[in-house]
Amino acid sequence: MSLLSIQNLSLSFVKDKIATPALHNISFTVNKGQVVALVGESGSGKSITSLSVLRLLQQPPAKYTGGKIIFNDEGNEVDVLTLNDHQLQQMRGNKISMIFQEPMSSLNPVLTCGAQVTEAILSHKKISYNAAKQQTIQLFTQVNLPNPQLLYNRYPHQVSGGQKQRVMIAMAISCHPQLLICDEPTTALDVTVQKNILLLLKNLQQQNNMGVLFITHDLGVVGEIADRVIVMYKGKIVEENTTANIFTNPQHTYTKALLACRPGLYNKGDKLPVVADFMDTDNSEFKIQHSKQHNHHLINNNQVALEVKNLNVWYPATSNFFGKTTSYTKAVNNVSFNVYRGETLGLVGESGCGKTSLGRAILQLIKPTGGQIIFNGIDLLQADKEQLKAMRRQMQIIFQDPYGSLNPRKTIGDAIAEPLLVHGISSDKKIIKDKVIALLEKVNLHVDFYKRYPHEFSGGQRQRIVIARALALQPHFVVCDESVSALDVSVQAQVLNLLNELKAEFGFTAIFISHDLSVVKYISDRIMVMNKGEIIETGKAADVYYNPKENYTKQLINAIPKPVFLAFSKTRFTLLQFAYSCATCI
Numbered sequence: 001m002s003l004l005s006i007q008n009l010s011l012s013f014v015k016d017k018i019a020t021p022a023l024h025n026i027s028f029t030v031n032k033g034q035v036v037a038l039v040g041e042s043g044s045g046k047s048i049t050s051l052s053v054l055r056l057l058q059q060p061p062a063k064y065t066g067g068k069i070i071f072n073d074e075g076n077e078v079d080v081l082t083l084n085d086h087q088l089q090q091m092r093g094n095k096i097s098m099i100f101q102e103p104m105s106s107l108n109p110v111l112t113c114g115a116q117v118t119e120a121i122l123s124h125k126k127i128s129y130n131a132a133k134q135q136t137i138q139l140f141t142q143v144n145l146p147n148p149q150l151l152y153n154r155y156p157h158q159v160s161g162g163q164k165q166r167v168m169i170a171m172a173i174s175c176h177p178q179l180l181i182c183d184e185p186t187t188a189l190d191v192t193v194q195k196n197i198l199l200l201l202k203n204l205q206q207q208n209n210m211g212v213l214f215i216t217h218d219l220g221v222v223g224e225i226a227d228r229v230i231v232m233y234k235g236k237i238v239e240e241n242t243t244a245n246i247f248t249n250p251q252h253t254y255t256k257a258l259l260a261c262r263p264g265l266y267n268k269g270d271k272l273p274v275v276a277d278f279m280d281t282d283n284s285e286f287k288i289q290h291s292k293q294h295n296h297h298l299i300n301n302n303q304v305a306l307e308v309k310n311l312n313v314w315y316p317a318t319s320n321f322f323g324k325t326t327s328y329t330k331a332v333n334n335v336s337f338n339v340y341r342g343e344t345l346g347l348v349g350e351s352g353c354g355k356t357s358l359g360r361a362i363l364q365l366i367k368p369t370g371g372q373i374i375f376n377g378i379d380l381l382q383a384d385k386e387q388l389k390a391m392r393r394q395m396q397i398i399f400q401d402p403y404g405s406l407n408p409r410k411t412i413g414d415a416i417a418e419p420l421l422v423h424g425i426s427s428d429k430k431i432i433k434d435k436v437i438a439l440l441e442k443v444n445l446h447v448d449f450y451k452r453y454p455h456e457f458s459g460g461q462r463q464r465i466v467i468a469r470a471l472a473l474q475p476h477f478v479v480c481d482e483s484v485s486a487l488d489v490s491v492q493a494q495v496l497n498l499l500n501e502l503k504a505e506f507g508f509t510a511i512f513i514s515h516d517l518s519v520v521k522y523i524s525d526r527i528m529v530m531n532k533g534e535i536i537e538t539g540k541a542a543d544v545y546y547n548p549k550e551n552y553t554k555q556l557i558n559a560i561p562k563p564v565f566l567a568f569s570k571t572r573f574t575l576l577q578f579a580y581s582c583a584t585c586i
Contacts (some may be wrong), residue, residue, distance in 0.1 A: 002029035002072060003179055003211040009067035010053065014060055022048050025066070031181065034040045035205060035212040037226035037243070038257065039219060041275065041488040045217050045235040050181050053213070054078060054092055071096065071179070075133045088114050094124040097177035099168050101184035106168060107156040113167045114152030117174055117246075124175045131193045143200060166431040172570055173204055180205070183215045190350040190515040191559040194584040198224050213435065217488045219258055220560070223247060231255045253278050263496055264518025264560070268525075268541065271500075272493035305477060305509040306339040306362065311371035313357045313533075331357040332368070333533035337533040339477075344503065344510045346524030346541060348517055348556065362511070363395055364388065376408050376478065396470040400482035402462035406454040413450035416440070423473060439468040442505075443498060462489065465494050471506060480512045484519060496523055517556050521545040529553045 005271050012019040029188040030036045038046045051057050053069055069080040073095055083091070092098075100106040108116055114136050121132040140148035143166040145446050156164055165185060172180060182201065186194040196507050202225055205212050214226060222229055222243060231239040231254060239252040244331040248316070250256050255299050266272060284554045315333035315344050316325040332352040341346050347355045361368045364380055373380040375395065378387055401403040406415055416436045424431055438464035443464040454462055463483060470478060480499070500523070503510065520527055520541070529537040529552065537550045 002070075003032045003034075004030040004072070005068075005070040006049070006053075007068045007070065009049075009052065009069065010065045011048065011057075012063050012508075014063050019063065019065075021065075022235050022530065023052075024234075026235075026237050027067075028237065030211045030213050030239060032178070033209045034228065035202070035214055035226045037216060037229045038213045038232060038584070039216060039222060040232035041258075042213075042215055043234075044232040047183055047399050048235075049232070050098070050183050050213060050215050053080065053179075053181060054096055054098060055083070055088055055563060056098075056101045061558045073178070074098045090124075093120055093172075093176055093177070094175045096181065097172040097175070098181040098183065099165075099172045105549075106196055106426070107164060109156055112155055113155050113159065115437040117167065117171045120171050121174050135174070136170070136339075139174055140167075142173075143167075143170045143205075144196070145170070147289040165193075165481050166200070169200065169204070173208065173210075177210065179211045181213045181215070184217070185214075186216075186218075186221060186557040189306050191517070191556060194221070194397065195224075200379075201225065202274075219247075219489075220548050222490055231258070234574040238245045260490060261493045261495065262518070266522060268522055269500075270419060270522075272497050272522075274493045274497075275490040303341040304338045305341045305375070307372070307374040308338075308362065309336050309372040309374070311358070311361060311373065312482055313354070313361050313366065314369040320568045328369075330533045331363060335371075335526060335533075335535055337538065339509055339511060341509055342507065343526065344512055346520035346527040347513045347530060348515060348520050348527060349530035350515060350556075353530045355530050356481055358530070359397070359481050359511060363397055363479060364391070365397070391474050392487055394475050395477045395479075396473065396475040397479045397481060398463075398466055398470045400485060403454055405466055406462065408454055411451050411453055412440075412457075412465045415454075415465065416472055419469060419472045425473070435472070436468075439472055442471070442502065443468045447481050463491075464498065467495075467502070469499065471502060471508075474506060476508055478510045480510060482514055483512075485514060485516065492519070499504040499523065516560075517545060518560055528583055529556070 006029070007027050009023055010021070011023040012021045014020075024046075026049065028036070038049060040046045040387070048057065052064075053071075064081055070077050071080055080088075080091075107113070111119075114133065117139060118129070118132045121127070121135055125132070127135075136147045137152060140151060145151050145163060145166050151159065151163070151185050156167075159167070167186075185201070186197050201212070202212070214222075216222060224241045229239075229241060229243050231246070231252065233252075233254045239246070239250065239255050241251075246255060247259070250259060254275065257275040260273050260278070261275060263272060278450065296442070311332055312330070314328035314330050314333060317327045317329045319325050333354075335358060337345075347358065349355050354552065357366065360366045362373055368381060371381070375391060378391070378541055380388070380391060383391065406412070410418075413433070413436050416439055420426065420432050420435060425435070432512040433450075439448065440447060440449060445461065445464055445468070449457075449461075454465070457465065458493065467483075484495050487495060496519070512520060512523055517527075523546075524541045527541050529534050529544065529548075529550065531552045537544060537548065539554050545557065546555065548557060
C-alpha cells in the first residue's frame with residue numbers, strides 16, 4: 001500500500017476571476033522506504049505539487065479543481081484536501097515534513113539554530129524543554145554538524161550554507177516523519193557539500209524507512225538518490241519510470257532534452273542545446289548540430305589584462321580586551337596570477353575558499369589587506385579617485401543573485417540606464433533609452449520589458465538583465481560570480497551561450513567564479529583551483545578537469561553527480577553512461 005497517493009490532481013490560480021491552470025490531472029504514488037524524484041524546470045509544477053501535499057498554498061488564489069491527495073497514516077487513509085486547520089497542524093512536521101530550497105529564508109534569523117529545532121519538537125511531543133534540547137543536540141550529531149552543543153546557540157547567519165541545510169534536515173526529521181519532502185535541498189550548494197547532503201539524506205531515509213519526495217531540476221542529482229523518477233512539463237506528468245530506465249531509455253522528448261542540456265557533456269565552443277531546441281521540433285527524433293561559437297576576440301598571451309601580486313584579504317577573527325585584533329581569517333592569502341586579454345579564467349573552489357572575496361577585491365568592492373592589483377598598468381590599491389572611477393567603467397561584475405542586485409523599486413530600463421547616467425555617457429534621455437533597448441535586444445529580451453519591475457521576471461530573465469547592465473559601459477573586464485549556479489539546466493545553457501556570444505562580440509576579458517567544475521570546464525580557457533585562501537592548482541581547462549594533480553581538485557571532480565553522455569544520431573538518441581574520472585573520458 002502506498003504512503004502517498006496523488007490521484008488526478010488539478011489546480012488553478014485565480015486572479016481577477018481569470019483561472020490559470022497550474023496542474024493538469026496528475027497522478028503518482030510514493031511508497032514507504034522509497035525515494036521518488038519529481039523533475040522539471042522552473043514553472044513545470046513540481047514545487048506546486050510538493051506544497052500541495054502539505055496544503056501550503058494560499059487559498060485563494062490557489063484553487064483545487066479536482067483530485068485527491070491521499071496520505072496513509074499507519075493504515076488510516078486521509079485526504080489532505082479535506083483536513084481542517086487543526087488536523088493539518090498536527091500533520092505538518094510530524095507525519096509529513098519538508099526541507100525547503102533556501103534555508104536562510106526558511107530559518108528564523110532572530111532565533112538560534114538549536115532553539116528552532118527544539119521548538120519544532122515541543123510543538124508535537126509532550127516532553128520537557130531539557131529533553132527536547134538533548135534531542136536537538138543528538139539530531140545535530142546525527143546530521144554530522146560539527147560541535148553540536150556550540151552550534152545549538154549559533155544564529156543562522158553564523159553558520160555556512162551547508163550547515164544551515166543540515167539544521168533544516170535535523171528539524172525536518174525531528175519528529176520521525178513517515179514522509180519527507182525535499183524541495184531543491186542542494187541547489188546552489190558546492191558539489192562536495194551537495195554530495196554529503198545527498199548521502200546524509202539517503203542514510204536517514206534508510207535508517208528511518210521514510211518515504212521521500214525529492215524535488216529537483218538536476219537529473220545528475222537524481223541519479224545519486226532516487227529509486228523512481230517522475231518528469232513534469234507545464235503542469236503535466238510526461239514520463240515516469242525507474243531511475244535506471246530514465247537514464248538509459250528515456251521516452252519523452254522533454255526528458256531527453258533535460259538530459260542533453262548539461263554543459264559538462266560538451267566541449268568549449270560548442271553551442272549548448274536548450275529545451276526549446278527539442279520541444280519546438282515536430283518529431284521526437286532530433287539531431288544536435290555541434291556548432292561552434294567562434295570567439296573573434298582571440299586570447300593574447302603576450303598582453304596581460306590583469307596582474308595580481310601577493311594579494312591578501314584578511315578579516316578580523318578575534319580581539320583582546322582593548323579591541324585590538326589578535327587573529328585574522330585569511331580569506332585570500334598571498335595570491336598571485338595573471339589574466340590575459342581575451343581570456344576566460346575559471347576560478348573554482350568550495351564555499352569559504354576565498355574565491356568571492358578575491359573577485360570582489362579585484363573590483364575594489366572590498367579593501368584588500370595587502371598586495372598589488374595591476375589593471376592597465378595602474379596599481380588599483382594605489383590609485384586616486386579619478387583613476388578608480390575610470391576603472392569602475394572598465395571593470396564590471398555579474399552577481400550570483402540577480403534579484404538581490406536589482407533595486408525592486410526601479411524598472412529594468414532604469415536599472416540598465418543607471419551606470420550610463422552615473423558615468424556621464426550622455427545627458428540625452430532618448431540616446432540613453434536607445435542604448436538600453438539595444439542592450440535588451442542583445443540579451444534576447446523584448447523591448448516591452450523596459451518598464452517592468454524585477455519581480456515580474458523569471459530567474460533566467462533577471463540574470464539576462466544583470467548581464468545587460470554589466471555590459472552597458474562596454475567594459476574590458478568582467479567578473480562573473482556564480483552567475484548560473486541556481487539556474488535550471490536549460491536556462492543555464494541559455495545564459496552560458498549568451499555569455500559566449502557577448503564575449504565574442506564585445507571582446508572582454510573575464511574571470512568566471514563557480515563551484516561547479518563541469519560548467520567552468522565548458523566556458524573557461526584556464527582554471528584556477530582555490531582552497532583555504534590559496535591557489536593550489538592552475539592549468540588549461542581540459543588538463544585540470546581530466547588530469548588534476550592535486551587531491552583537492554580530484555575531490556571536487558569526484559563529487560560531481562554522474563550524469564549521462566548523449567550521442568545523437570539522425571534516427572535516435574543513444575544514451576551511454578558517462579562516468580567522470582580523473583584519468584579517462586568517453
